[in-house]
Amino acid sequence: MNDDQEPSARAVFDIVALACSAGGLTALGKILSDLPADFPVPVIVLQHLDPRHRSLMAEILGRRTALAVKEARDGERAEPCTVYVAPPNRHLLVNPDRTFSLTQTELVHFVRPSADLLFESVAASFRDRAIAVVLTGTGSDGSMGVQAVKKMAGTVIAQDKATAEFFSMPQAAIETQTVDFILPLEEIAQALITLVVKERLNGTHG
Secondary structure: OOOOOOHHHOOOOOEEEEEEOOOHHHHHHHHHHOOOOOOOOOEEEEEOOOOOOOOOHHHHHHOOOOOEEEEOOOOOEOOOOEEEEOOOOOEEEEOOOOEEEEEOOOOEOOEOOOHHHHHHHHHHHHHHHEEEEEOOOOOOOOHHHHHHHHHOOOEEEEEOOOOOOOOHHHHHHHOOOOOOEEEOHHHHHHHHHHHHHHHHHHHHHO
16 A cells, blocks of 8 residues: 555555356346445456447446446546446456556457456556456356466455356356355445445545
8 A cells, every 4th residue: 555645545455357258247237236336446347248249238237337337448547436348359458557458369268358368467457456256157267367366465256156147157266266255146246345445444544
C-alpha cells in the first residue's frame, strides 16, 4: 500500500477478474446483480464465446447490475465501478497502468480469449492486489492462471460443484491447490464485497 495515497483511495485489492465458459451468463448475472453500484475496483469478465458472432454480453449483463458494463477496448483504462467484458476472439490482458491490451495471438488450450492469459496478466500487474474467480465452464482454462495469481500472493475463488452448471473449469482450478475459497454461486458476490469493500474500510479506519 502506498503511503502517499489518500486514505479514501486505498484499497486492499485493485482488480477482480471473473472467468467462465458454459453456463457462465447465469452465474455472471447473479454475481454482478449482487455487487453495489459503488464497488470500488474494476471487474473484468471473460467468457468463452463463439468468435463468429458479435457478443451481446455487455448489454445483457448491463441489465442485471447497478454497475456500468462495457466491452473492453484496446488501450482503454480500467476504472472502478465498471464491468469490462472481454470481446470474442481476442485475448484480453490488463497492464500495470490499468490499460487493456487486446491481441489475436494463438489460441491457448483451444480458446481465445483465454482465462489463463487474463489471470497471468493481472497477477503480473497487480500481484497481491488481484482477485481471480473461476466459475462454471468446460475444460481447464484458468488453472494455469490461478497458479500465477497465487504465486504473486493474490486471492483465488472457485465456484463449488453443487452450484456450477459445468464443474470442469472450477475443478481444474481447485485441483491446483491454489484456491483460497470454494463457494456456492450465491455467496461469491458477498465474498468479493467483504474482501474489497469491508477490508478497504477497515484499512482506512484502522
